[in-house]
Amino acid sequence: MPTFVDRLIEQAALKSSWAVVGLDPQVELLPPSLLESAYGEYGHTLEAGAHAASEFCQRIIDVVAPHVVAVKFQSACFERLGWRGVKVCAELVRHAQEQGLLVILDGKRGDVGFTAQAYAEGYLGEVEVGGVPQSPWGADAVTVNPYLGWDSIQPFVEVAKEYDKGVFVLVKTSNLSSGQVQDLVAEGRQVYAHLAELVSAWAEELMGLHGYSSLGAVVAATFPRDAARIRALMPHCYFLVPGYGAQGGTAQDVMPSFNPDGTGAIINSGRNIIYAYYRPPYAEEFGPERWEEAVEAAVIAMNDEINAALAERFGRPGSIRPQKPDLL
């Protein structure tokens, strides 16, 4: 099987899309028709919430599959509904893959080696039960938190290597107080810059065929100057860029996450896509009854915005890196 990053790059080029749809289902925001049907069947219970979230995400996956390369499951939104939500998440991972999407499980796990190994096997690899290998999750990639250092990342890298999976390490996050730790300056550069250098070195372990590693980085759209610095520090790492849309990042803000040849990043948008039926212009045009059409229109608009910005900035959409990027 091709490596994760090669599958990602090839799929993105085929679909001309560098967008990822974030699946962050919140019960209270789901389309009223879905909620009414779930409440009718299961009452006002966690089971009803999990069922409505399942139906919602399944239909979003079907709608967006032709347009984007990957979906990103926000694990918190499923865990919030208890084990029933987690079960729904596991089922949706398979469904998304059946629709040809890559699945990024966004749990931001980080723990000591023994425990990181358990997460890595569970989410990306296989677990032996009585000598028989089982695949509990089968995600294509996960996000991880680097506060514990290399031995908390290494098990993910090893499992990713064995199973052709991907790992995105948090380097610079999109939230306002991300700087409290990440921007502290040690030995002349920010903690995030130290991390960028570390991750860039670790990434050598997972290099693919198109000049990128399956060990990527999470670098927020909300701090474009930091993103530009980080991009220069880790040219071979693919970026997963949060913060676009609902968190305020624009297509211009995500441009610094691409390399000078216009490749190297996928952009996540969650709430602005999946709840498009609540915001202009989609609320007026479609309304909650035609919510799937609103989702599709929003994801097409996002692709267009990013492709237009890429064309303006780099002269071409961010497709496969040519063999000799220095000739560009």
Place this chain on the structure above:
Amino acid sequence: MPTFVDRLIEQAALKSSWAVVGLDPQVELLPPSLLESAYGEYGHTLEAGAHAASEFCQRIIDVVAPHVVAVKFQSACFERLGWRGVKVCAELVRHAQEQGLLVILDGKRGDVGFTAQAYAEGYLGEVEVGGVPQSPWGADAVTVNPYLGWDSIQPFVEVAKEYDKGVFVLVKTSNLSSGQVQDLVAEGRQVYAHLAELVSAWAEELMGLHGYSSLGAVVAATFPRDAARIRALMPHCYFLVPGYGAQGGTAQDVMPSFNPDGTGAIINSGRNIIYAYYRPPYAEEFGPERWEEAVEAAVIAMNDEINAALAERFGRPGSIRPQKPDLL
């Protein structure tokens, strides 16, 4: 209801125990009798693994409940078994509480505010479904990762305040490479020291009656000198101390995590307790058939070791902090 930290302190004093048993079930290490029965019923499947883990942890909880104040669920070990493992974890949380134990869910979550809110509501608080509040997890406390700064911690603090729950923030972890990020020196002190100061300030939000906050810190036993520095920086934070036992920390190594009056820490031991039947002297004395007796003997020995070290160092076991600690 009393605050989390007051319940913790009062229960620990009643039981004369500052030990926490870490529930880290690994299928391949479970007692053969449990595995055979699960494989017989469910084959070599994740369902069999989850059932065996459930039976194992349930019986450990029953054995250790009279001896310790809390159990700490290592979320990874349950997630590794897929949604069935997560379901088992949720059921065991209730079972442990019915046996009078406090439950710490060790998931080390950390995410942007909106997402942190989902984790906090799910694990510690309540989730509204159609206006009806539900309690998906009902844990007493969680562990969280501070790499994203205050707005990733604040939702946990707010939910903890509303529901009298606890939060332990990673400050210094037990693994070898923890220093890669945590020991970087910024503005004259380590990242972990910055975190200690930040968490100590945030802790004011959750002060209990016995001089401690329900916002505590995870500070490893494996770096006693760092622990001593951190202890001085955050006198009002209760410490959850990992790294004792299987990871190499001794009773002497955990002493710096207590305040000068001998209060302020709970010590976690996982594998050395729950798999005691595999190690001397318990393997010889009990063997895998009498594994529950081995677990009980190991937890009693751990209490004795810590209480002896506390008596030697502070002249008394680490009970409730007196009203005027400065008179000691």
